Amino acid sequence: MAQMINKQTIAEAAKKELASRYYIDYFEYTNDVKALRHQKCIAPYLQEIAEGKQHFLIVELPPQHGKSTVITESFPSFYLGKNPDHQAMSVSYSEDLFKKFGRKNRDKFRLYSKDLFDQEISSSTASVSDWGVQNHEGNLYSTSIFGGATGRGSDLLIIDDPYKNRAEAESKTMRNKIYAEWQDTFYSRLSAQGSVILIMTRWHEDDLAGRLLREQTLPWKEIKIPAIAEENDLLGRHEGEALAPEIGKDEEWAQRTKEVSGSRTWNALYQQRPVPAGGNIFKRSWAKYYVPDMVTKIKFNLGDDVTIMPEKFQTQLQSWDCTFKDKDTSDFVSGQVWGKDKASFYLIDRYHERMGIVETIRAIKSMTTRHPEATAKLIEDKANGTAVIEMLQKQLTGIIPVQPNGGKEARAQAVAPYWEAGNVYVPHPLWKPWVDDMLTEIESFPNAPHDDDVDSMDQALVYMEKPFDPKDFPKPKPMIKEWRRK
Numbered sequence: 001m002a003q004m005i006n007k008q009t010i011a012e013a014a015k016k017e018l019a020s021r022y023y024i025d026y027f028e029y030t031n032d033v034k035a036l037r038h039q040k041c042i043a044p045y046l047q048e049i050a051e052g053k054q055h056f057l058i059v060e061l062p063p064q065h066g067k068s069t070v071i072t073e074s075f076p077s078f079y080l081g082k083n084p085d086h087q088a089m090s091v092s093y094s095e096d097l098f099k100k101f102g103r104k105n106r107d108k109f110r111l112y113s114k115d116l117f118d119q120e121i122s123s124s125t126a127s128v129s130d131w132g133v134q135n136h137e138g139n140l141y142s143t144s145i146f147g148g149a150t151g152r153g154s155d156l157l158i159i160d161d162p163y164k165n166r167a168e169a170e171s172k173t174m175r176n177k178i179y180a181e182w183q184d185t186f187y188s189r190l191s192a193q194g195s196v197i198l199i200m201t202r203w204h205e206d207d208l209a210g211r212l213l214r215e216q217t218l219p220w221k222e223i224k225i226p227a228i229a230e231e232n233d234l235l236g237r238h239e240g241e242a243l244a245p246e247i248g249k250d251e252e253w254a255q256r257t258k259e260v261s262g263s264r265t266w267n268a269l270y271q272q273r274p275v276p277a278g279g280n281i282f283k284r285s286w287a288k289y290y291v292p293d294m295v296t297k298i299k300f301n302l303g304d305d306v307t308i309m310p311e312k313f314q315t316q317l318q319s320w321d322c323t324f325k326d327k328d329t330s331d332f333v334s335g336q337v338w339g340k341d342k343a344s345f346y347l348i349d350r351y352h353e354r355m356g357i358v359e360t361i362r363a364i365k366s367m368t369t370r371h372p373e374a375t376a377k378l379i380e381d382k383a384n385g386t387a388v389i390e391m392l393q394k395q396l397t398g399i400i401p402v403q404p405n406g407g408k409e410a411r412a413q414a415v416a417p418y419w420e421a422g423n424v425y426v427p428h429p430l431w432k433p434w435v436d437d438m439l440t441e442i443e444s445f446p447n448a449p450h451d452d453d454v455d456s457m458d459q460a461l462v463y464m465e466k467p468f469d470p471k472d473f474p475k476p477k478p479m480i481k482e483w484r485r486k
Contacts, residue, residue, distance in 0.1 A: 020116040023047045026078045027070055030108045036244055037235055038225045039070040045221070046075050049156065049195045050082045056218045057197045058209050060272040062227040065244055067199050072160040073104040075197075076140045079156055080109065081117035084136035086155040091186060093145055093164045101160065102142035103128040145181055154189045160199045162208055166265075169203030178208055205274045227270040228254050230449045263440035275444045281412050284443045286419040289428040290346065300430040307425065309346065313339030316348065316374040318367055319460035321452045322360055322385040333360050334452035337371045338460040345418060345461055347426045348374075350434060352453065360388055368396060378402050378459050402459055409446050412454055415461040424461070 018025035024043040028035055035043070042059060049055050061067040076088045090105075092098045106121065106128060113119040122132035125139065132139035141152050145162045162178050163169045190196065196218075200209045212220055227249065229237035237243075242250045258266040268274035290307045291297050297306060316339045323333055335351035349371060351363050364377065379385045379392075381401035393399045404411065418424050429435045438453050445454045 016115055019112075020081075023050060023075065023078050026116070027074050030074060030077075030112055031069070035070070036066055036246065038243060039066055041225070041235060042067075042070060042223060045223070046071065046078075046197075049197075050075075050079050052193075053195075054193050055195045055197075056220045057195075058213065058220050058222045059197065059199045060202055060209060060222065060224045061199075062243070062249075062270040062272075063201050065227070065247075065249065068101070068160055071197060071199055072101045072158050074108065076101075076156065076158065077105040077108040077113070080133055080138045080140060081113050081119055083155070084117075084119050084133040084138045086138050087153045087191075088138070088140045088156040088158075089149065089152060089154040089186070089189065090140065090142045090158045090160065091145055091147075091162070092142075092160045093162055093168075095144055095147075097161070098142040098144055098147075099128045102131070102140060105140055106131045109133075145178055149185055149189050152189055153191060154186075155191045155194045156197075157186060157190055157194060158197045158199065159186070159208070161201070163200075163203055166203050169207050172206075175204070175206055175208075175211075179211055182208060182212075201269045202272045202274045203268055207274070210274065224272050226272050227257075230271070263436050267440060267444070273444070273448070275440070275447070280443075280447060281409070281416050281445055282419055282442045284439050286422065286424070287439055288422055288425045290425045291428050291431050296431055300428065302428060302430070306428055310339075310341040313341050313346065313373070315340050315376075315464060316371060317376040317378060317460060317463065318364070318371070318374045319378045319456045319463070320360075320364060320385070320388070321380055321455040321459070322388050323383070323452065332450060332452045333363070334456040335363055335367055336453070336456045336460060337367060337374050338464060339374075340464045343423055345424050345464060347424075347457075350438065350453075352434070352438075357384070357387060357391070360384075361391060364388070364392060365396070376400055376463070378463055380404060380455065380459065400463075402463070404455075404459075408451060408455065411458045411462070412445060415458045418461055418465070 015025070015029055019029035023046045024035055024040060027039070027043065038061065045055055045057055059067060059071065072090055076090060079088055080086065090098060090101045092101065106126065110121050113121070119136070120134040122134045125132040129142045130139065141149070143149060145159070168174045198209055198212070200207065202209060204210065212218070213222060223234065225234055225243060227243050228251070229235070229239050229241045231239060233239070240251065242254055254270070257270065261269070264275060288307065289305070290309050291300070291302065292309050294308060297308065316337065319336050319338065321334045332352050333355045336347060337349040339346045339348050349367065351367060353359070353363070355363060368377070375398045377396065377398050378400050379389050379402065381389060381403055389399055389401050426435050426439070441448050441450060441453050442457065445451055
């Protein structure tokens with residue numbers, strides 16, 4: 001029994017020693033939790049700040065993933081334990097929130113600072129929003145974004161969610177007011193070697209994080225961690241992998257949350273990719289919707305602004321953007337079927353998956369079977385598309401290699417007027433839910449992580465508006481072997 005007690009005592013002493021030195025150990029020790037992988041990713045920057053290195057951090061994480069827990073609720077107490085003569089300041093949008101942050105740190109300091117840092121909380125200044133270190137100059141002052149900081153200095157400034165909600169973030173007046181508070185009030189209180197940590201879920205492309213990153217007047221380090229991994233994930237996750245399945249935020253939760261919140265909110269709050277409400281090149285409001293028949297229209301209780309699909313199209317075609325270098329990390333293969341009726345373009349069908357060359361060829365054949373009237377099959381004659389063309393030209397009729405003319409943005413700009421004029425119709429999202437994802441990509445272009453649907457779309461519209469001319473899309477010259485007589 002004595003030996004067991006001795007081992008427990010040694011283990012506890014080791015935990016305390018590590019917690020007094022390293023922030024990640026302090027966080028786990030004082031919160032009695034195991035840090036999540038994204039919290040471990042953030043911790044080294046906080047450790048460097050506590051050790052005197054200056055950082056300007058913008059931490060972007062989805063809601064309810066522990067960003068405030070690992071930074072605002074815990075780090076100031078560790079920082080003051082290591083730097084008892086420094087000034088720390090935490091800022092948020094509401095009194096309830098900043099008092100909560102102040103209280104969490106005060107309680108940790110009271111419970112652990114004597115054992116870990118040989119420091120104690122001040123007996124004269126110990127309110128939740130303003131408490132100090134006994135016999136030292138250090139303190140934590142907590143306030144709201146509009147609460148002011150007159151007479152206060154700061155060696156560590158933490159701004160945690162300066163916006164209350166989307167309405168505030170979408171108000172240009174509010175965005176300007178919060179930016180002015182950053183410039184005039186809080187940055188002016190920062191010491192020459194002071195560090196700043198801005199913690200946010202993104203609401204708007206011009207929110208405080210967006211504006212600071214765009215201006216780059218300070219050497220900001222952006223720690224951007226989406227709920228579902230995208231290309232070049234900071235944590236090394238595979239694309240599509242959830243951030244925190246151990247707390248129930250798995251892929252199933254993500255899909256459900258996306259369906260409830262909608263693509264625009266999902267991309268902003270959870271993926272940290274806010275999209276301008278009006279779009280960059282394309283605006284979502286330009287899209288016109290259709291359904292196949294009146295029965296569907298009545299079923300979904302759709303209004304007069306939703307049209308019925310024409311019985312017959314003047315022309316139909318397939319349009320393909322092919323990528324299959326690595327099925328797990330590359331862009332998607334996008335195949336679309338479009339029809340034209342007079343001056344209007346209709347998106348009839350869509351195929352959108354990560355596929356290898358075998359699956360891509362199978363998908364094109366399948367689309368051909370489903371839509372035999374889409375006789376022309378446009379395939380971008382570039383990179384992976386070239387191999388698809390070579391393999392299909394002897395198997396299917398109507399394979400047309402397309403050499404893209406100009407850059408992606410120029411091609412998108414060329415077809416944007418068709419959308420703006422109301423000439424482009426897509427299936428209503430209540431009938432075909434995938435339309436919502438496609439419109440989000442088109443609206444986000446060129447700032448979205450993928451643009452395959454945009455490439456397929458503008459390739460199709462350009463072709464249908466201007467009939468095919470071999471001079472516009474020259475085919476590669478065939479390879480000719482020279483035989484020499486021996």
